[in-house]
Amino acid sequence: MRAVAITGTRATEHRPRCDYGALFVTYLAPFADGHFYLGGARGIDSLALAWLAENTDARLTVVVPGTAAQQPAEACRAIALAGRRIGDIVELGAAELGRAAYHARNRWMVDHASLTIGFPHSIVPSTGTWQTLDYTAEQGKPRLVVPV
Known part of the structure; x- marks a missing residue:
């Protein structure tokens, strides 16, 4: 089973929400028969988790640096809504x-994946x-880099 790590910006307000759905159809759907590792943060992590849970049968794993309860409110809502669709936290x-x-969380996801799909908002290499x-x-x- 192919494993994909998702990384991306927390700043997603600059685009309409439907734009992200269209991006996910194009760039995540081709891998929907696999396993996704998502960071459990706000922004791309939460949007991708919600989209994958609703639109695919992919195996979903949410990875958090501390505990799930410590995640931002938006991320906690996305995790709760995905509910039983999440295989592991x-x-x-x-x-x-x-x-x-x-950074340790992101490295963990990459170490467990065979491909990373990134959705950066900035060209700044320090993000x-x-x-x-x-x-x-x-x-x-x-x-795979998908600028947003």
């Missing part, structure tokens, strides 16, 4: 939810999305 148990914890995409390349794994 992986809580990495970070003591502090800082930059290092989020978490780009760091995850670069880590994917360093691991010799393919990455």
Whole structure:
């Protein structure tokens, strides 16, 4: 089974919500027979989780740096709505939810996936999305970049 890590911007308000559905039809649906690892944050993580849960039979795993209860309200709602569609919630148990914890979560997802699909909003290479995409390349794994 193919495993795909999803990474992306938390800033999604600059586009209508329906635009993301169209992007997911084009870039996630072709992999819907596989397993998706999602970060459980607001923005792309929550939007992709909701879309995948509603529109596919893919196996879904949500990965969080600390606990699921520590996630932002938008992410908690997306996790609750996806409910039984989520196969696993992986809580990495970070003591502090800082930059290092989020990077560790992203690396964990890439390490368990065979492909990463990234939805960056910025071309700034220091964002978490780009760091995850670069880590994917360093691991010799393919990455698909879908600018939003």
